[in-house]
Amino acid sequence: MAPSEIIVRHAPTPREFWIGLGRAFAGALIFAVPVLMTMEAWALGFHLHPLRLALFLAVTLPMLVLLHKYGGFRQTVALRDRIADAFVAILVAAVAATAVFFIFGIVTAEMPLREVIGKIAVQVVPGSFGASLARAQLGPSSLEEDIPEPGYTGELFLMVVGALFLSANIAPTEEVVLIAYKMQPWQEIALVVVTLALMHAFVYEFEFRGSHSPEPGAGFLSIFFRYAIVGYVLVMLVNLYILWTFGRTDGAGFSETLSAVVVLSFPGALGAAVARLIL
């Protein structure tokens, strides 16, 4: 009877699916609750350009499929299983957001369809990432040994996911633009330096849980340039995309946009640095 334990882990029974679904709901709620309770995010639902919102949703799907290679709410190996998981994560996020919004009274039955769809669609992105991260966070740790170690591209991808996830939580708020207004150029430079230092330190210098050296024996400069610098540039690109999606770059000049990107890259970079640790 003993060998059956090993096989069961790879063959999801309906019961395991329901447990995974429950975890996904928990993850969607825990990780999306800051956005669910942000006023600006509700307003984005109806004044966001519909094509940008559609693109944002469409981009989420392949990101989730890739993410499930390293995390996700159950053990998945084959591509088609990961696609199924990604769709489940999106549905879970949409159902969770709809339920919470109805209870909060943010979405009501009398509202026009466009407003309801917009409000929920904005929540689907952080929610579905939350649902996917749930297994890594809430699932049994015994499964972690089966997750493939990401290579260099994989590491960068996880950074992008981490940045996308944390930035999408913060980008809807007015505070990003307000902080950008308040900062002097030298303060912005300081923020870039601090962000880079934190990004490097969080992952490769401090001994966090699961912390690891991606390439044992590689020197400080090699790691710093190939992970922190490249990672930071990717984080900035992700944030530029998010700010554009949320209409924050419309009519803004170059320096104003850059300031907002630098400000949003602070949480984004923290997300990127920590993504590798929580996955």
Add this chain to the structure above:
Amino acid sequence: MTKNPAKGDKQQKQQSDDKGKTRKSGTSLTEWVVAGISSVALLAVLSYLVIDGLSARNGTARIVVLPLAVAATEGGYVVEFAAANRAGKSVAAVEIKGELRNGDEVVEESSATLDYVPQESQRKGALIFRRDPEAYDLRLFASGYSEP
């Protein structure tokens, strides 16, 4: 006290039964059903947003303010109104003004601000007057908005 061995056996038996059924596929039928529903819903939402995005969006908001009810309270006469935005464009910080007129003369003015009026939607609010609006000519209109 010893553990009840029967319970453990039953669980193990069930596990091995399930294993036999689902071992070959990595995804259970239930999950495929859920994933199928999700993909249809996502496709519908995406198509809806794309169609909405490609359809001509009116550049100016058309805001129509209609009075709903008047109630006499200790704090004055409360005139509830509904501001409807008939255009495909959302507006923010909508200033709603109300005037009580006696012929050409404006007897009393009042105003309120609505945070948002989304496209093709209506939002409700109220204006408060000291004089009875029933005795005068009540006019409600939007006097301005900002783009969100």
